[in-house]
Amino acid sequence: MDVPELPEVDAKELRLLLDRIRRELTRPMVIFDADGTIWSGDVGFDLFTAALARRMFREEAREALATEAKSLGIPSSGDANVLAERLLDAFAEGAYEDARAFAMMAWAFAGFTVEEMEDFARDVIRREEVESRVFAPVREIFGWARTEGVEVVICSASPISIVVAGVQLLGIKPEQIIAAVPEVHAGKLLPRLAAPGLPYGEGKVSAIERVRPGRPILAGFGDSAGDAYFLRRSHLPVAVGPSPRLLEQASTIPGLVVLRT
Numbered sequence: 001m002d003v004p005e006l007p008e009v010d011a012k013e014l015r016l017l018l019d020r021i022r023r024e025l026t027r028p029m030v031i032f033d034a035d036g037t038i039w040s041g042d043v044g045f046d047l048f049t050a051a052l053a054r055r056m057f058r059e060e061a062r063e064a065l066a067t068e069a070k071s072l073g074i075p076s077s078g079d080a081n082v083l084a085e086r087l088l089d090a091f092a093e094g095a096y097e098d099a100r101a102f103a104m105m106a107w108a109f110a111g112f113t114v115e116e117m118e119d120f121a122r123d124v125i126r127r128e129e130v131e132s133r134v135f136a137p138v139r140e141i142f143g144w145a146r147t148e149g150v151e152v153v154i155c156s157a158s159p160i161s162i163v164v165a166g167v168q169l170l171g172i173k174p175e176q177i178i179a180a181v182p183e184v185h186a187g188k189l190l191p192r193l194a195a196p197g198l199p200y201g202e203g204k205v206s207a208i209e210r211v212r213p214g215r216p217i218l219a220g221f222g223d224s225a226g227d228a229y230f231l232r233r234s235h236l237p238v239a240v241g242p243s244p245r246l247l248e249q250a251s252t253i254p255g256l257v258v259l260r261t
Helices: 011-022 043-053 059-071 080-092 098-107 114-127 136-148 160-170 202-211 225-232 244-248
Strands: 029-032 151-159 177-180 182-185 188-193 217-222 236-240 257-259
Touching: 011 136, 011 217, 011 236, 011 257, 029 136, 043 080, 043 098, 043 114, 043 151, 043 160, 059 080, 059 098, 059 188, 080 098, 098 151, 098 177, 098 182, 098 188, 114 160, 114 188, 136 151, 151 160, 151 202, 160 177, 177 202, 202 225, 217 225, 225 236, 225 244
Parallel strands: 029 151, 029 217, 151 177, 217 236, 236 257
Antiparallel strands: 182 188
16 A cells, blocks of 8 residues: 655644644644553553563453453463463464453453552553653643643543553643543452443544543544544644554545654
């Protein structure tokens, strides 16, 4: 597939575009994916691999993990940590669909209390030095949004605990975040996501509309093919370190620009 050459903008040029478009909109917001868009790398994977390294997955997740393994045709024996590692390997080999894998990486922490999950996420953010991985131009856009009174909303398929811990470094509050949220009972995570499910692909569009109904998206920032859906709804779609699969869809996203990082 031919990939169109996309215009590149730096933070200053982007702010000028945002100022121009914002005048035409009522109560606009900017939407950011998190991983690969706000910072380099993927904090959802950071969280999951840190738990694997410390053998932290618990018996409460084992049955659901075994069911996932069976559905992929891989061995379903072993404890929760063995199963979680097999599923991660299956994802790395391309044998595990993105959306299912991302959901699993959130509910695999079944048995953790909400407080344990929050503490662990903060520890991972600190150990993985996520603050140093934030893209400088993105920091500038966050600063512009604060100055101009434009709300920033984060929409990510990573677990809610790690996204909250990461974007708090940038002054973003939990109520501004949409992410993968496990169901909770009696203070503990269950091995399934809470309704309405994973904000991924088309699900990001419906999730954004559900939490901010009728609000125009001044700009959308994404890096992957799964972000293409909400980028198409944005007055100014912005790719940050775009993946090859997103670039393949560039011709279907009118006005797409690339932010220089």
